[in-house]
Amino acid sequence: MVKLEEQKHKTQDKFIEKLPPSSKVYIPLSQHLGEACASLVSPNDAVLLGEKIASIQVHVSAPIHSSVSGKVLAIQEAPHPVLGRAKAIVIENNGQDKSPSHQVTKSPEDAEKITPEQIRNIVFEAGIVGMGGASFPTHIKLNPPKPVDTLIINGAECEPYLTGDYRLMVEKTKEIILGAELVARCLGVKNIYLAIEDNKPEAIKNFNYELRFTSYELRILKSQYPQGGEKQLIKNIVNKEVPSGKLPFELGVVVHNVATVYAIYEAVYLAKPLYERVVTVTGSCLSQPKNLLVRIGSPIKELIAYCGPLKEEPAKIIVGGPMMGIAQYTDEVPVIKSTTGIILMNEREARIQEEEFCIRCGACVRECPAGLMPCLINLAAEKEIWAQAKTYGVMDCIECGLCSYVCPANRNLVQSIKRAKLECAE
Ligand code: SF4
Numbered sequence: 382m383v384k385l386e387e388q389k390h391k392t393q394d395k396f397i398e399k400l401p402p403s404s405k406v407y408i409p410l411s412q413h414l415g416e417a418c419a420s421l422v423s424p425n426d427a428v429l430l431g432e433k434i435a436s437i438q439v440h441v442s443a444p445i446h447s448s449v450s451g452k453v454l455a456i457q458e459a460p461h462p463v464l465g466r467a468k469a470i471v472i473e474n475n476g477q478d479k480s481p482s483h484q485v486t487k488s489p490e491d492a493e494k495i496t497p498e499q500i501r502n503i504v505f506e507a508g509i510v511g512m513g514g515a516s517f518p519t520h521i522k523l524n525p526p527k528p529v530d531t532l533i534i535n536g537a538e539c540e541p542y543l544t545g546d547y548r549l550m551v552e553k554t555k556e557i558i559l560g561a562e563l564v565a566r567c568l569g570v571k572n573i574y575l576a577i578e579d580n581k582p583e584a585i586k587n588f589n590y591e592l593r594f595t596s597y598e599l600r601i602l603k604s605q606y607p608q609g610g611e612k613q614l615i616k617n618i619v620n621k622e623v624p625s626g627k628l629p630f631e632l633g634v635v636v637h638n639v640a641t642v643y644a645i646y647e648a649v650y651l652a653k654p655l656y657e658r659v660v661t662v663t664g665s666c667l668s669q670p671k672n673l674l675v676r677i678g679s680p681i682k683e684l685i686a687y688c689g690p691l692k693e694e695p696a697k698i699i700v701g702g703p704m705m706g707i708a709q710y711t712d713e714v715p716v717i718k719s720t721t722g723i724i725l726m727n728e729r730e731a732r733i734q735e736e737e738f739c740i741r742c743g744a745c746v747r748e749c750p751a752g753l754m755p756c757l758i759n760l761a762a763e764k765e766i767w768a769q770a771k772t773y774g775v776m777d778c779i780e781c782g783l784c785s786y787v788c789p790a791n792r793n794l795v796q797s798i799k800r801a802k803l804e805c806a807e
């Protein structure tokens with residue numbers, strides 16, 4: 382793990398602000414790991430805020446809800462921050478934010494009575510997926526095939542520009558604990574850890590206070606990258622190594638991100654489906670970087686305009702963190718459930734440099750947290766020898782981006798490794 386130059390100071394002390402809802406939202410049918418959803422609406426249909434507009438077709442999936450009330454304009458191909466282009470439901474916002482009338486909030490006493498099965502069902506119906514970027518459907522993680530005894534709530538947020546999870550932990554401490562209790566009830570676990578990096582003092586202070594009468598253990602971790610990776614957290618907190626090809630539940634551990642846990646709280650207590658999320662909008666090109674609460678489907682150009690004006694033209698726009706995020710070809714892409722950040726980088730930050738030949742320095746091998754040899758996988762990928770890439774363990778890559786970051790020859794290692802993973806998965 383390495384200590385990266387951080388840019389969290391730009392937004393870490395900014396309260397979460399609500400972005401005014403867009404006049405038109407583009408809600409992709411694919412926002413999670415697994416197959417795309419099927420639309421339940423057609424052009425000209427009226428929809429309400431929080432209404433289910435797309436349902437699952439296979440088990441590994443999560444339904445999708447409207448983030449505004451208004452009228453469906455079209456179901457069409459549109460820019461997508463992860464897939465390039467994908468089908469989206471386009472909705473014109475009527476500005477009324479009208480919700481279905483059956484949505485009722487729960488008191489803590491009511492919430493205490495609901496069963497694990499009911500919680501899983503609410504989480505499924507609310508369309509919740511892993512919000513730290515992985516976007517795996519949460520209801521599946523709440524029902525592991527084997528009993529588990531340990532829950533880790535991941536508040537590490539190790540990406541060097543992002544502060545959305547930090548602000549949630551500062552501003553919604555009690556709600557995150559209520560959400561964690563629901564998760565713990567579903568899993569039937571005894572050991573509950575909350576993992577936070579030591580660069581988040583206010584969140585640590587709040588949780589220290591709120592957890593004083595509970596059995597939760599607050600674990601303060603060194604701020605280094607990729608501390609928040611699932612496998613790294615499990616190793617650092619319970620000293621267990623997840624073997625190649627295995628999942629954490631097989632070792633009795635489940636990890637959930639703090640934003641996901643907060644969404645679970647909202648679904649159960651407030652009867653609110655996942656139709657908005659906190660996004661860090663930052664980078665040196667912006668005059669007013671912020672943390673925004675944003676409706677799903679809002680084009681990122683609106684977030685950028687809200688945090689502007691631009692101080693300089695961006696050399697690169699990234700959706701996600703600078704290490705694991707994806708560079709975009711257009712600012713028309715919408716915010717989706719897994720969008721943690723939008724970063725507008727200038728030339729210096731973007732480090733756009735010519736790729737050179739590998740000098741066999743070994744830096745990528747030394748830094749890879751998955752114990753891989755990225756230089757060799759890169760060679761195999763360039764020659765399209767996918768079987769060899771698989772032998773080198775490409776499927777264990779966590780796509781942390783460290784190999785590219787440390788490479789003195791500016792090799793595009795992660796891109797080629799991501800491609801090799803896709804090829805090998807097929
Ligand atoms: S090979 Fe994968 S896990 Fe290893 S450093 Fe590169 S991106 Fe990270």
Ligand code: SF4
Pocket residue numbers: 738739740741742743744745746755756784787788789790791792794
């Ligand atoms: S860090 Fe770059 S130059 Fe060094 S071995 Fe890896 S790929 Fe080659």
